[in-house]
Amino acid sequence: MNISEIVEKIDVERLKIVSIVGAGISKASGMPTFRGEDGMWDNYSAMELATPQAFAKDPQLVWNWYKARMRILLEAKPNNAHFALTELEEEGLSLGIITQNVDGLHEIAGSKNIIEIHGRIRYARCTSCNHIQRWDNHKIANERDSLLYCPKCKNSLLRPDVVWFGEPLDPLKSEKALDWLSQCNLVLVIGTSGVVYPVASFPSFAKKSGAKIIEFNIESTPLTPICDFSIFGKCEETLPVFVKELIRKVEKRKSEKNE
Ligand SMILES: [Zn+2]
Incomplete structure (x- = not known):
């Protein structure tokens, strides 16, 4: 299924999106493996x-x-995937971003509701x-x-x-993340392989509360089996297309209602 066909399947009525983000999103921003x-x-x-x-x-x-x-x-600068998530928020479609990245690029891209679950390097x-x-x-x-x-x-x-290896997550942040995930009806899993717990368990938690799951990754991941749709490719290329088409569908729906 291509991106348009996937967007076609999404119920955009009262859409509440939570994005779960990993290192894959920052690759295009020049954040490599930190070999220095x-x-x-x-x-x-x-x-x-x-x-x-x-x-x-x-x-x-x-x-x-x-x-x-x-x-x-x-x-490093935010890339088009970061900006696409900011656009979702500005359209009122996003509850927030749960990021495993510590680089602060979502904030620089203009997003407001962000849980930096692994802390912030800045x-x-x-x-x-x-x-x-x-x-x-x-x-x-x-x-x-x-x-x-x-x-x-x-x-x-x-x-x-x-948050260093072996240290617990901030319980207030985890609580807030679970709260968002229980309220949302669509989860975007972006650039994360879904192996680091407890974040890896977040998509299935949201799924149990009835949310649909879409992943954006360059290849299949351990989360692929539980996702409703997987969009393979560079997320800085696929996510902006997805967001644009989704917003177009939401706007179309709104104008139909007003007629
Ligand atoms: Zn002190």
């Missing part, structure tokens, strides 16, 4: 660096890695108090071999405000 400059990080994996244990053992190493990631991120938080501050600027990203300290408690280290 000069192959410097080739011998490390995220599993070794994005953990509380790694930070306790060598905070400088972990901060150097995040600064290398930030230097890449500062050059912010740092104190390891002792509740202080949080942005650090997404070239000055800090380029200061190599220096740590970030809390301006309130002076000697306490700041850490990236992200």
Whole structure:
């Protein structure tokens, strides 16, 4: 089935969409595998660096890695898939975006209702108090071999405000995500392979509440069997077409009602 045929099958009456987003959406924005400059990080994996244990053992190493990631991120821009989701929201069709990405590109694209379930790399938080501050600027990203300290408690280290491997998700964010998923009637699963729990369980949760599921991915995923429709291809190409056709259908429906 092509995109038009899939849109034809969607009931656009009182449409409430939730988008579940993964790393695939940010590829076209130049957010690669974070191997960094000069192959410097080739011998490390995220599993070794994005953990509380790694930070306790060598905070400088972990901060150097995040600064290398930030230097890449500062050059990245949202792409047409991010903008398509903003358009859905502006049309009043979206409850919100649940993203596993920490890059903040949805916000830059203009989306408002976003749950950053794995945190946000552009912010740092104190390891002792509740202080949080942005650090997404070239000055800090380029200061190599220096740590970030809390301006309130002076000697306490700041850490990236992200969820590391082995850490629990923020329960308030999970609760809000499940609330959206229980209210929506259409879920778009975009650029995520559906293997990282608990986010991987979100589509089936929504399906049980009666929502239809459409995935956008370059290939089939472990979620494909539970999806009503799968749209294969680069999401920065397929999603804008889908959104445009969906909005056209909604507008047509509205004008028919007013006649
Ligand atoms: Zn502090």
